Amino acid sequence: MNAPHSRAIHFAYEILALGLLWLGFSGKIDPLHLSFGVISIAIVVAMTRTLVVALSDDHENAAVGRLHLGRALAYPYWLSWQIMVANFQVARMILSPKLPINPAILRFNSALPGALPKVVLGNSITLTPGTFTLDIDGDSFLVHAISPQTAQGVIDGSMQQKVAALFSDRLEEEPGVELSFSVSKPRWKAAPWTM
Amino acid sequence: MEGRTVDYVISALAFIIGIALLLPFYRVIKGPTVFDRMVGVSVIGTKTIILICLTGFAFGRIDMFIDIAIAYAMLNFLGSIVIAKYLETSPEGRT
Amino acid sequence: MTVLGLVLLFAGACFVLIGSIGVIRLPDFYTRAHAASKPDTLGLVLSMAGLAIIQGGDLSSIKLLLIVAFVAIANPAATHALGRSAVRSGLEPWTVGQGAKR
Known part of the structure; x- marks a missing residue:
């Protein structure tokens, strides 16, 4: 698997999940609260950077891709x-x-x-x-x-x-x-x- | 159902959960090993989450109390994990 | 709908109480961890679901379901961490031969 590509996908998933979580917790969509959300997500992504890189480099984790949806x-x-x-x-x-x-x-x-x-x-x-x-x-x-x-x-x-x-x-x-x-x-x- | 009845039932349930919260303190104080105490603490934490949510419902401010409950749930989880990790590495952590 | 929510809350309170009784009655750490993980998690899930139903589908009930998802994953993990540290520090499990030990 192409490593940088897989990392980008992992980060995209993380940002998506964090964004949905933020929307669920705050429930406000005016620019002020959204900008707070963007800042918090950026901080969390920066803090968990090494973890996500380690996860995406771990080839055993490819099992997630083969999950049977049904x-x-x-x-x-x-x-x-x-x-x-x-x-x-x-x-x-x-x-x-x-x-x-x-x-x-x-x-x-x-x-x-x-x-x-x-x-x-x-x-x-x-x-x-x-x-x-x-x-x-x-x-x-x-x-x-x-x-x-x-x-x-x-x-x-x-x-x-x-x-x-x-x-x-x-x-x-x-x-x-x-x-x-x-x-x-x-x-x-x-x-x-x-x- | 009338709102007042719902309040009474919620209070009764909060009373049951309050009793369930007090019982594990026996295990926390008595428990022969430190792991027994930790089990008691984590059980008390779970009940506290429910009690916080019920309190928020009774005061009509559940939106505010739920955030407290979420923070409490995370602290409870982190506390258990951290102490478990500490006990795993500490040689004399048996009582 | 409110009645259904209250019934769920009552069932949750019962399981939570059973979990507490188990933590007191069972003989050693490992069996107590059973009582701390299973009835407790189910009690919390039922209670939160009941509150979410009473609350009726607004943002608060979504947050309640988030608590449910978090605790359903975190509670077994925390119990597992405690159990693992107990095993690694060599705590012996209770067996039937040993008689009551409270």
Whole structure:
């Protein structure tokens, strides 16, 4: 990819997003407020210059260009449904007097391309049934699960495949989830849950 | 629905959220590790955002209070991130 | 419309309360972080949506939706940052065998 060209596009996106944000926040379109907006956008673009250059030079981020638009539009609906389910499960767990939890640490590798898909997967895992992303180191994810019944989406890999399908046609292979009950002394076992 | 009824319901909801805001202070004071305290603080911050918006609605100045809420949300997020980064690098940051 | 908004606000307040109870009741940091990320985020999203509906489509409700978008991304990220620093500093998770620890 042609680097200066890609940088210009990234800066154009940034300016567009900041401008829309300014219009949303201020809601006034007289020359005075618009000039304030232009000045603030210029300051922010100058301050984040190095970040945008680093992002546009990072070729892994080309994944954004290959985003499947249809799936990307359908994903938030699926995710909202999952979030509702997750919240009712967690709420029932918290409110039931016996506190039926059985926490464990899951670890799996994921071949997602680039940083953005990993962020999407990490945030989705945190928001959905009983799982919460602890650490992402390269391709390896560390996930805390509050109880076995609620972590099925991560253990059988349907969540990972859902996110992978957003960014490429190739489906992700089985994630090979490993299980442990400790952070520092890993005694990894193969899923499914054994306890 | 009549405006007065809406005000009463909003006040009752603000009361519920106020209770929900006071409960995590137990965790902030008691919590065995510093991470427990930080979880309590971030939970309190989320509830404060809702409470600020409800206050703005009750006073009829929601346009002004929302800007405060946005600034508060960003400060809450930045505070959590900064302290998490600090704890990650500090060797004795366990209690 | 106002009734729908108030119902959403009520549901949001309930989830927020459940999140608080979870932060107090659950046994260790990692499980508490579950309570801090999920019911809390949903409660805030529902409350803001309810206020936006009561407000009825003017600039304030757009700003409320901006708060929703920001918090829905920022809250899991902040929890993840805390969890990561807990893992890297070697905090051990609670397991069923260990009995109650409040």
